[in-house]
Amino acid sequence: MSNPQAPAQPPHPVLSLDPRRQSTVIASGAWQVQALARPRAIRQVRDTLRRLPQAATLQWDLSGITALDHIGAQMLWNAWGRQRPPHLALAPGQEEFFRRLEQAGALSLPKADSHPWFSIVSLLRMARLLGGHLLGLIGLLGQLALDLGRFARRPLRGPWKEISANVYRIGYQALGITALVGFLIGVVLSYLSAQQLHTFGGDIYLVNILGMSIIRELGPLLAAILIAGRSGSALTAQLGVMRVTEELDAMLVMGLPHGFRLIMPKVLALAVVMPLLVVWTDAMALVGGMVAAKAQLGQSPGYFLRALPDAVPIANYWIGLGKGAVFGSLIALIACHFGLRIQPNTESLGQGTTASVVTAITVVILADAVFAIVFNGVGYY
Amino acid sequence: MKDMQPVIRIDGLTTRFGDFVVHDNLSMEVRAGEIVSLVGGSGSGKTTLLRQVLGLEKPSAGTVRVFGMDINRVDAATLRHLRHRWGMLFQHGALFSALTAFDNVAQPMRELRTLPEDLIRDAALLKLRMVDIAPAHAMRMPADLSGGMVKRVALARALALEPELLFLDEPTAGLDPALSESFVDLIAMLHREMNLTVVMVTHDLDTLLALSSRIAVLADKRLVACGTAEEVVRVKHPFIEEYFLGQRGRRALQGMRELRDRNKGKGVHDGK
Numbered sequence: 001m002s003n004p005q006a007p008a009q010p011p012h013p014v015l016s017l018d019p020r021r022q023s024t025v026i027a028s029g030a031w032q033v034q035a036l037a038r039p040r041a042i043r044q045v046r047d048t049l050r051r052l053p054q055a056a057t058l059q060w061d062l063s064g065i066t067a068l069d070h071i072g073a074q075m076l077w078n079a080w081g082r083q084r085p086p087h088l089a090l091a092p093g094q095e096e097f098f099r100r101l102e103q104a105g106a107l108s109l110p111k112a113d114s115h116p117w118f119s120i121v122s123l124l125r126m127a128r129l130l131g132g133h134l135l136g137l138i139g140l141l142g143q144l145a146l147d148l149g150r151f152a153r154r155p156l157r158g159p160w161k162e163i164s165a166n167v168y169r170i171g172y173q174a175l176g177i178t179a180l181v182g183f184l185i186g187v188v189l190s191y192l193s194a195q196q197l198h199t200f201g202g203d204i205y206l207v208n209i210l211g212m213s214i215i216r217e218l219g220p221l222l223a224a225i226l227i228a229g230r231s232g233s234a235l236t237a238q239l240g241v242m243r244v245t246e247e248l249d250a251m252l253v254m255g256l257p258h259g260f261r262l263i264m265p266k267v268l269a270l271a272v273v274m275p276l277l278v279v280w281t282d283a284m285a286l287v288g289g290m291v292a293a294k295a296q297l298g299q300s301p302g303y304f305l306r307a308l309p310d311a312v313p314i315a316n317y318w319i320g321l322g323k324g325a326v327f328g329s330l331i332a333l334i335a336c337h338f339g340l341r342i343q344p345n346t347e348s349l350g351q352g353t354t355a356s357v358v359t360a361i362t363v364v365i366l367a368d369a370v371f372a373i374v375f376n377g378v379g380y381y
Numbered sequence: 382m383k384d385m386q387p388v389i390r391i392d393g394l395t396t397r398f399g400d401f402v403v404h405d406n407l408s409m410e411v412r413a414g415e416i417v418s419l420v421g422g423s424g425s426g427k428t429t430l431l432r433q434v435l436g437l438e439k440p441s442a443g444t445v446r447v448f449g450m451d452i453n454r455v456d457a458a459t460l461r462h463l464r465h466r467w468g469m470l471f472q473h474g475a476l477f478s479a480l481t482a483f484d485n486v487a488q489p490m491r492e493l494r495t496l497p498e499d500l501i502r503d504a505a506l507l508k509l510r511m512v513d514i515a516p517a518h519a520m521r522m523p524a525d526l527s528g529g530m531v532k533r534v535a536l537a538r539a540l541a542l543e544p545e546l547l548f549l550d551e552p553t554a555g556l557d558p559a560l561s562e563s564f565v566d567l568i569a570m571l572h573r574e575m576n577l578t579v580v581m582v583t584h585d586l587d588t589l590l591a592l593s594s595r596i597a598v599l600a601d602k603r604l605v606a607c608g609t610a611e612e613v614v615r616v617k618h619p620f621i622e623e624y625f626l627g628q629r630g631r632r633a634l635q636g637m638r639e640l641r642d643r644n645k646g647k648g649v650h651d652g653k
Contacts, residue, residue: 034465034542035492071490071504078503096574100507106508107516109483214601300599346479347526 010035011066012140014379028064031072042075049079056065059087059238061153062094073097081104116159133337140337143259144267151264159265167328170231171277178226180282185222186214186288188381194296203297205365208306215320216379220306221368223274228360234264236356239339240349248340267332274328275321282320315379327364333358383466386449387412388546388578389434394443396429403429405602406443413545416572416579418589421599422620428472428583430599431548434580435469436444436460447546465493468539469547472554474531476523482534483509483519489541508537512567529560533567540571547571549581553588563593586633598624 018024029035036042052058062068062076077098084102090332115121151158193209239262242248251258286308293299338356342348389411395613396403403426411417419427434436435443436452445452451462476485487505490496496504509519512533523531532552539547552568553561565588572579572592583589588611589596597605598621606616614625614634624630 011540033490033493033496034462037495037496042495042497068505071500071543074507075500076503078500096546100511104507104510109502109506110517110520120500169554343524345522 004117008078009031011043012038013041013065013072015045016192017052021059022053024061025052026061027076028063028066031069031075032069035067036072045075045102057087058085059089060085061089063089063091065091065094068094068097070097070100070339077101101328117243136341137321137333137337140259140263140333143155144264144333147260147264149262150189160181160263162265163269163272166266167273168236170227170269170271171206172256174227174230175259175276175280178229178277178281179222179284180285181222182219183288184216186210186285186290187292189213189218189285190292191296194293198253198297202298204307206289206293206297206299207307209313210293211285211308212316214285214289215282215312216316217368219285220278220320220323220327221364222285223281223324224331224364225361227270227277227328228364229357231241231270232331232353232360233357233371235332236339236342236353237349239336240342243340244344244349263332263336264341267329270328270332271325272328274326274331278324301325313379313381319371319375319379323368324365326371330363330367331360334363387446388415388448389580390446390449391430392444392446393436394430394433394440394445396426396433396438397441402602404440404599407599409597409604409607411578411580413578414576415594416592418596419580419592419599420580420584420589420596420624422624425599426602427599428550429589431550431580431582434463435467435548440507448539465489465542466544467548468542468544469548470532470536470539470550470552472550474523474539475533476531476535478523480559481520481522482514482526482530485523485534486537493542494509505537505541508540509534509573511540513563529556529564532556532564534572536567542577544577546578549579549583551585552581553581553583553585560583561588568592569607584636586630587636589639590633610634 011028011037012029013027013029015025015027018026036045059079060076065072073094084098088098090098115124115175117126151331190206190210193205194203197206197209199201239248248258251261285358290299290304293304294301335356338352338359342352387410387594389409391407391409392459394404394407407430419430421427422562424434425536429438432608433440434447434452439453446593448466452460455463458600476482480488483505486508487501490501490504506519509516514530514533514537518530523534526534532555536552540638553564556564568579569592571577579592581588581592593610595608596606596614597604598613600618600620605618606613606621610625613621613646625634
């Protein structure tokens with residue numbers, strides 16, 4: 001062997017007519033998957049097959065084949081119309097492949113039943129899925145209420161460790177990203193408004209615009225969207241993997257209920273942590289706005305801070321905090337709902353996590369709209 | 382004919398995880414047509430050794446040659462070609478959970494990009510039939526299959542490209558005795574029919590004694606014994622004594638001897 005690093009190439013599979021007797025087909029070379037997979041090998045064989053005379057009396061001589069495997073044998077078998085040709089010459093050891101093919105008979109895949117999306121079956125399936133989600137969410141809410149009751153009766157035996165771990169992971173570790181995004185949005189908003197206000201000399205109203213929009217709307221919404229993307233996905237994936245590794249079942253068997261030990265701590269942690277994150281995001285966004293106002297309009301931060309309490313009624317702060325708590329609970333509930341529905345396979349894990357984040361963000365915006373309608377007349381002068 | 386160079390040759394292999402030495406200057410060979418079993422206590426590095434032979438992990442020192450090629454030094458194209466020549470059955474099957482059983486088996490063939498779809502379909506169904514999976518079950522997702530079926534589908538997938546070398550990681554772990562036995566028969570049958578060389582990691586004494594032509598015992602960071610069951614049992618080493626000559630080991634060995642005596646009675650003679 002000259003070069004041990006280079007693998008020996010098996011010879012090409014070749015099909016040819018015997019030049020002396022036109023009724024004999026000779027197969028030679030390696031009829032193995034690796035040889036057949038080489039470029040053009042299959043096409044050449046098929047071309048030869050097409051040119052063969054359509055005679056049932058064709059003789060097949062396979063004794064020249066140097067190596068045969070099941071895929072090569074299958075290829076010949078299919079060319080014969082899935083039956084043994086009457087005149088077949090085999091080398092020793094090849095018989096076994098064709099015997100196996102003969103025994104296997106015609107194998108065919110069962111037809112998958114597919115319906116178009118508008119058919120009754122598909123619509124019913126969709127309705128059932130939607131109903132399942134609704135029921136699941138309602139069940140989760142009910143369980144949460146019971147768990148909260150149990151927690152309130154015996155607060156000392158509650159899952160304090162889990163709550164604090166979640167507060168740390170979801171809250172503390174998100175401080176950086178919420179600060180960065182809040183600050184940048186503050187800068188952008190400030191630049192945008194300052195330019196518009198400047199054209200008609202309303203520079204002093206910048207504080208009002210920034211204060212109201214950030215504290216009442218943008219702060220809670222920004223924090224919620226960031227947390228839904230960051231922690232909602234993580235919570236769903238965590239529960240999903242716990243399903244895959246049977247940890248969820250292990251908990252049930254040991255008498256640790258999912259609701260009390262997994263879901264309630266997450267919901268409570270998010271309900272506590274989100275208002276705090278809202279305050280933090282608000283502050284960062286206002287700092288960003290202040291910096292931009294100083295640069296664009298020359299308004300001093302001191303003026304900005306003095307004007308802020310007059311521009312934004314205190315009710316708006318409470319609305320912002322309330323939004324934070326509601327958004328947080330919603331994100332946690334939706335994350336847990338989708339996490340618990342994950343099936344033990346990778347596909348479902350990906351789908352569940354995506355669905356969780358998309359639903360959480362949609363529901364947060366929906367809830368925001370509800371807030372806007374309900375608190376329609378509150379917090380304005 | 383096959384040349385006589387070993388299919389796998391491991392030379393001076395050393396593995397370290399930080400300060401923890403798993404293998405120290407370990408050498409072994411696997412010849413064509415053999416069924417070699419790796420045994421050893423938990424944490425003795427059997428699976429690590431298997432992963433190093435497969436090129437999934439790099440040893441700290443030493444060489445691993447498969448089909449005469451150093452698997453840590455070959456170029457990407459050769460490695461790809463090499464990987465078509467072996468199949469691996471993972472302990473838990475490692476089926477792609479997003480694909481049906483049928484698609485799992487068809488995937489390696491589709492990946493060649495040259496085989497026509499109808500040939501792939503027939504070949505994949507034949508492979509599934511070889512491992513006793515009916516076409517009716519072929520369209521199920523792995524999550525809907527039982528543990529034994531997952532293993533058999535995974536074996537069909539490992540055999541999809543007609544490998545010359547088959548790796549098995551705990552082939553019978555998690556199967557009930559009847560299923561294990563049929564799985565062992567299946568591997569023995571495939572080994573015979575497809576001229577396979579098999580390297581297997583197993584804890585199961587019955588599987589070990591039923592299948593292996595040679596047994597390699599990993600202990601004290603090296604191979605303490607390597608040979609047929611009779612040769613290995615004669616080696617004086619605490620692990621071997623505990624493993625083969627404990628209660629369970631004696632029972633399995635006894636069973637093997639009875640089986641062989643019965644075969645002798647039927648006229649099947651070995652050399653002695």
